Amino acid sequence: QVQLVQSGAEVKKPGASVKLSCKASEYTFTNYYMHWVRQAPGQGLEWMGIIHPSGGSTSYVQKFQGRVTMTRDTSTTTVYMELSSLRSEDTAVYYCARERGNDGFDLWGQGTRVTVSS
């Protein structure tokens, strides 16, 4: 069915990098923008950035500039989000979410928990 399936949980040390994946199924991958949203424990939702799967262009929230890279592989209908120089404050669940034109984020992955701890 139409779904986004994310990679499994990660545990990283401060200063390391993490690369998460989000595989899209059963829809035309290049027709929908994809976003990454994170949620720290007990906190709200924080938008990180967007990737356009058709051309690969990206836009990131300023606070993550220089640390985040979003890419895509159209052959496997997968988007990736790499976050570098990890710190404890990056401990969160990371979600990918599909944007349906003017209609909000209509499809979400199940989330990937990232724990940053020494």
Next chain:
Amino acid sequence: EIVLTQSPGTLSLSPGERATLSCRASRSVGSPYLAWYQQKPGQAPRLLIYGAFNRATGFPDRFSGSGSGTDFTLTISRLEPEDFAVYYCQQYGSSPYTFGQGTKLEIK
């Protein structure tokens, strides 16, 4: 950046009661670009309302959205036990896309 402020932070109500959740923006949001999401513990958010008042697939008509400009409202006419969750508003018309801090709807 458009800052969204939701109120109240926590709303304690009983099943059958009416819930009114508010989302106020620091500057005008294009009305097609205001959404509400429902999130239950351990789950991903789920699109509830888009374009300020359009109900997403799977949600009953007891959920309704309204508002324009800087003031938006989510109303649940008669609460059912499965409606108790956290609700977030989001604007997606102006980058960076932003979320409100959430309203927790809890059983009284």
